[in-house]
Amino acid sequence: MTEKIKLLMIDDHPMIIEGYQNTLLFTKRDNQELDIDIANNCDEALSAINKMVKSNLHYDVLFLDISLPASRDGSMNSGEDLAEFVRKVLSQSKIIILTMFDEAFRIHNIIKNIKPEGLIIKSDLTSNDLAVAFQRVLDGETVYSSTVSSIIRRTISSDIVIDDKNRKILHLLSQGVKTKNLASHLGISLSAIEKRKKQLRDLFEVEDGQDETLLSQARKKGFV
Template structure:
């Protein structure tokens, strides 16, 4: 009995997609037949998804790269937006996120917003890991790569609870954004930002009040 698996791969680097495709075709089980479509940008991906819904042949799995050029109408700015769209129109499809980002903030954001069945960091990725991830996501999700798991473990083992806004403050500070400019990035007043920074320094037991010390402590705990 052949199992037909319909897959959409979204990445703007044709060589990378070719590698994924070859790996999956080469390592799939004999009983599996893979029907793979390829999209190189947000517009193509949305068109494929919408067509699969119209044809009543929805995708079983999507491989989504996070760094993609925005869609022509400006509604989609990244693979993250695409994955959120896929969750709405293809509720049964399994989503595998592939990304070069390995910052704690991005990883947590993606898990929170998309809760993907697979999450792979490209720099960790080998052919055998991709093959294992594919079968695991099909049969027994989720499958997260080593870097993702270690970020999750670090954050869980730390008893510090940090909300979305505070994570963003840490992320922006780590990007070198000055405190006075944080307010515009976060759509908050400067005094609200200062208050949150003070809380963060207390949480992380920063004695000297320096942003650099705060970032070092946050890094150790896997928040940056």
Template sequence: MNQKIKILMIDDHPMIIEGYQNTLLFTKKEHQILEIDIANNCDEAIAFMDKSVEKVTPYNVLFVDISLPPSKDGLMTSGEDLASYARKVLPNAKIIILTMFNESFRIHNIIKTINPEGFLIKSDLTSSELASAFQGVLHNPPFYSGTVNSFIRKAISSDIVIDEKNRKILHLLSQGVKTKNLVSHLDISLSAIEKRKKQLREIFEVQDGQDETLLEAARTKGFV
């Protein structure tokens, strides 16, 4: 019996989308009929999703790139926002996240906020990996690529627990943001940030006050 699978691919690079599309069409099972729509930005993606809900022909699978131009109204700024929107309007759709980002903070944040059925880091990606991810997500989700699995293993094996705010501080420091400038990224005071940094140094058993020493310890444990 034939299985019709409705797919929305969202990426702002036409050649990448073409590669994804060709891979799926070439590697699909004989009984699978793929209907693929392509969106190159947030506005197109929202229009496709809304139309599929309106016509009661919802998508089964969404491929969502994280780095996308923002929507014209500024409400959607990335693939993360789109995936969150999809969770509301297409609750039964399986979401496959594709991204170049491989920092542990981003990986953790995407898993926590979106909990995608598939999560692929583009630097891990091959045609066979994409084909395996597609079939895996359809029949036995979740499917995570090597870098994501490595992060999850490190996080599980670590007995260190830090909250979202501290994760964000580590992430921003690793991006080169100075402590005095963290206030503009976080809704807490500079003194609260300093207290949290002190707490992080204690958690990671860092003796000196250098940010790089703290970051190195956090990297070793898979938090950066």
């Protein structure tokens, strides 16, 4: 019996989408029939998604890049916004996120906010990996690439627990944001940030008070 699978591939690089298409069409199971829609930005993706919603249909799987041109109306600024929208309007659809971002903060945020069925760092990806991930997700599994799995393992194995605000402080520091500028990013006072940084230094047993030492220890534990 033929299994018809409806897909939406969202990436702003047409050659990448072509590679994904060719891989899946070449490696699909004999009983599978793939119907693939393509979008190169948030507007095209929104148009395709809204069309499915109006038709009372859904995509079986969406392949989605995080770095996408924002929508013209400003409602979607990235692939993350788009994925969260898909979760609301196409709750039956499975999401596989493919991204170049490999920072621990971004990975944890994606898993927490979107809960994708697949999360793959593009630098980890081979054609075989994509084919296997696709079939495993169709079979009901959750698939993470090696870099994502490594970040999750390091965090789980650590006995350090930090909240989202402290995790964001580490992320911003790793991006080169100065302590004096953190307040505008986080919506808390500079004194509150200094207290949180002291907590982080204590947690990671940083004695020299240097941000670089703190970041180095946080990286070893999978928090950056």
